[in-house]
Amino acid sequence: MPPRGHLPRSPADPALERDMDLLDTPGEALFRAEARAWLRDHLAGEFACVAGAGGPGREHEDIEARLAWERLLGEQGWSCLGWPSQWGGRGATIAEQVIWNEEYVAANAPARLGVLGEGLLGPTLIAHGTEAQKRRFLAPIRLGRELWCQGYSEPGAGSDLAGVTTRAVLEGDEWVITGQKVWTSLAHLADWCFVVCRTDPEAPRHRGLSYLLVPMDQPGITVRPIYQMTGTSEFNEVFFDGARTPVEMVVGKVNGGWGVALATLGYERGVAMLGHLLAFRRELEQVTELARRTGRAGNPVLRQRLARAWSGLMVMRWNTLRALPGIDSPGGAQASISKLFWASWHQELGELSMDLLGADALAWLAPEPGSGSPVPSYPLRDLHRTFLFSRAETIYGGSNEIQRNVIGERALGLPTEPKVGR
Numbered sequence: 001m002p003p004r005g006h007l008p009r010s011p012a013d014p015a016l017e018r019d020m021d022l023l024d025t026p027g028e029a030l031f032r033a034e035a036r037a038w039l040r041d042h043l044a045g046e047f048a049c050v051a052g053a054g055g056p057g058r059e060h061e062d063i064e065a066r067l068a069w070e071r072l073l074g075e076q077g078w079s080c081l082g083w084p085s086q087w088g089g090r091g092a093t094i095a096e097q098v099i100w101n102e103e104y105v106a107a108n109a110p111a112r113l114g115v116l117g118e119g120l121l122g123p124t125l126i127a128h129g130t131e132a133q134k135r136r137f138l139a140p141i142r143l144g145r146e147l148w149c150q151g152y153s154e155p156g157a158g159s160d161l162a163g164v165t166t167r168a169v170l171e172g173d174e175w176v177i178t179g180q181k182v183w184t185s186l187a188h189l190a191d192w193c194f195v196v197c198r199t200d201p202e203a204p205r206h207r208g209l210s211y212l213l214v215p216m217d218q219p220g221i222t223v224r225p226i227y228q229m230t231g232t233s234e235f236n237e238v239f240f241d242g243a244r245t246p247v248e249m250v251v252g253k254v255n256g257g258w259g260v261a262l263a264t265l266g267y268e269r270g271v272a273m274l275g276h277l278l279a280f281r282r283e284l285e286q287v288t289e290l291a292r293r294t295g296r297a298g299n300p301v302l303r304q305r306l307a308r309a310w311s312g313l314m315v316m317r318w319n320t321l322r323a324l325p326g327i328d329s330p331g332g333a334q335a336s337i338s339k340l341f342w343a344s345w346h347q348e349l350g351e352l353s354m355d356l357l358g359a360d361a362l363a364w365l366a367p368e369p370g371s372g373s374p375v376p377s378y379p380l381r382d383l384h385r386t387f388l389f390s391r392a393e394t395i396y397g398g399s400n401e402i403q404r405n406v407i408g409e410r411a412l413g414l415p416t417e418p419k420v421g422r
């Protein structure tokens with residue numbers, strides 16, 4: 001899942017808005033004004049309640065209203081902006097997509113539930129799907145009517161994705177799937193899952209995989225929530241026990257799923273990054289305000305860390321802007337550098353906020369009878385959630401160690417890692 005910090009319900013920062021606007025061409029400024037006005041007009045009335053809802057540690061919030069919001073975005077042409085117009089998108093430029101993401105965060109709009117369909121599966125189908133797959137799946141994604149989840153990781157295959165053991169066997173005109181996926185974000189809400197599974201156990205690891213589209217609502221699939229430190233559950237274990245999907249639900253060639261799976265990962269193109277930085281900036285402002293309020297801004301060590309956090313934020317912003325023209329060029333180390341930097345930065349911000357809170361950082365255990373969670377729930381502040389969820393950010397989307405390996409190979413030209421035991 002892409003990251004999104006919870007935003008305080010405060011008006012947008014005018015200085016930051018000016019900073020954003022300065023970079024726009026006249027056409028982009030018009031687009032920004034249109035996006036800003038639409039968000040202002042529609043995050044009102046029945047949708048006022050979704051402002052700021054969802055995001056890491058809070059994905060359980062306001063699901064029905066956020067689903068209605070997804071549909072509204074789709075119906076009014078504010079989802080899938082980067083998709084070609086042939087498939088209902090706007091064919092928006094990278095700059096326009098960045099602007100939309102910035103305005104979305106600045107408006108305190110809710111975390112998106114359709115992000116895996118829009119950002120990952122949709123572009124994969126546009127590039128690799130059959131005409132029938134595109135006709136069947138793209139419109140419901142765009143219109144917010146079908147949600148997707150990503151079935152890649154397994155208990156024995158995460159960073160080493162080619163090690164998946166979930167099997168799919170062709171029986172008549174259906175694939176029959178057996179195995180287990182894990183950490184599957186939003187699987188409890190999803191209608192469909194894109195699943196990487198092994199269709200030729202005899203072939204070398206990367207060559208025996210296929211990429212299947214599997215309906216979630218069927219007897220062969222069990223979704224079991226995994227409760228996190230936040231006491232909430234955003235991801236799941238997914239068990240496939242003879243689950244079925246029609247033979248034509250394979251994307252790309254049978255046993256050619258590795259290339260498709262990598263293509264999907266490549267679509268996380270970073271257009272949302274400036275929006276995330278806006279959210280990070282608001283969190284840092286909260287932390288700085290906390291330091292002032294508690295008198296800890298006078299502590300020399302904490303002051304150093306606050307200034308360091310601010311500098312890190314500026315470095316991320318300037319670097320993201322500098323990289324924008326090539327933000328969608330696959331294969332480089334840019335995306336790995338950015339992921340490594342922001343995930344580590346955000347984790348440090350979480351640690352700093354706990355240090356600033358001092359004894360107040362301790363959470364009071366308050367088990368909630370009937371909540372279903374085996375984890376006692378804590379009355380958490382936003383800063384607690386940032387701290388706890390940021391622990392996951394150096395893992396998902398490629399862990400820090402994996403990003404450093406990519407940087408080592410692609411930027412430094414180091415020899416590839418020895419493949420021990422593979």
Ligand SMILES: Cc1cc2nc3c(=O)[nH]c(=O)nc-3n(C[C@H](O)[C@H](O)[C@H](O)COP(=O)(O)OP(=O)(O)OC[C@H]3O[C@@H](n4cnc5c(N)ncnc54)[C@H](O)[C@@H]3O)c2cc1C
Nearest residue numbers: 001150151152153157158159183184185392395396399401
């Ligand atoms: C919040 C969250 C949401 C997620 N959502 C999804 C989802 O929707 N769908 C999905 O399929 N997966 C999802 N994941 C799973 C995520 O992709 C994996 O956790 C990640 O790829 C790491 O795999 P792993 O957990 O199996 O750890 P492992 O790969 O077992 O790694 C364990 C440790 O070893 C290190 N390591 C592994 N290989 C190397 C190496 N070659 N060199 C150096 N160090 C190495 C890792 O960095 C890590 O520290 C999610 C994870 C999180 C935390």
